[in-house]
Amino acid sequence: MDVREATHRVLDAADEQFYERGIxxxxxxxxxxxxxxxxxxxxQCFPSKDHIVAAxxxxxxxxxxxxxxxxxxxxGGSGRHAVLAVFDWLSEWFRRPEFRGCAFVNxxxxxxxxxxxxxEAARAHKKAVGDYLRELTGSLDVSDPDGLAAQLAVLVEGAIVMAAVTGDLDAARTGRACAEAAIATAAR
Incomplete structure (x- = not known):
């Protein structure tokens, strides 16, 4: 088995085990x-567990x-529909049998x-998700796209935590309804 295949197999195993059981x-x-x-x-692939965790x-x-x-x-298409599609995807993700919440929060x-x-990895992930939401809100006709993106980030995180902790698989739908209200309020 070459290094590339071994690395892939180790990361697959780590992903499954860390996400399911904890690091x-x-x-x-x-x-x-x-x-x-x-x-x-x-x-040879990973000199320590920390290297595996980072990867x-x-x-x-x-x-x-x-x-x-x-x-x-x-x-999602574009505009408002794209923003709301984020919550539709979350709803589908929550219903997967392997769903255990946010790996970064965990x-x-x-x-x-x-x-x-x-x-650092958790902060980088949350920043990247926030940046993506800012990208989506940038196409909306709203007075403060950055402020709206920040609100959406809180709704996304809240939905994920609620689904994981309480088992509320409709948390994404609730988040979506709140997102619709936030978009309407932010509209110019």
Missing amino acids: QAVGMDAIRSRSGVSLKRLY YLRRRDERWREELAEYVRQH SFGELGGVSPVVA
Whole structure:
């Protein structure tokens, strides 16, 4: 098995295990066992667990944001519909059997105070999501697109947390209704 395949397998195993069980609960041996990669090859790819955690969070960020943006492109069109499609995608995501909330909120809650790698990754993800929402609100005819994007970011985060913590799978629909009201209020 070459380094590229081993790296991919390790990250797949880490993604599944970290997201389901938490970062601290998963050791290198569990990742090695789940990935089928020898311990020697694993350490050739990732010198430490921190390196795996950083790569896991980077990859999860990219995949999550790409999937969201693709959904919005396919289902949202532009303007107001694109913004609201964000909440439609969240609604679909919440209903997946593997949904465990936001990997970045989870990892930050678990390790953000002691792991600069985790704290930085969580902050970078939230900034990137906020930037994407600002991009979407920039096409709206509203008086304060940045302010609206900030409100939407809070609605997105709130919906994710409510769905994960309470099991309210309709939290995205509630967030969508609030987003519609916020857009209407912000309209010039």
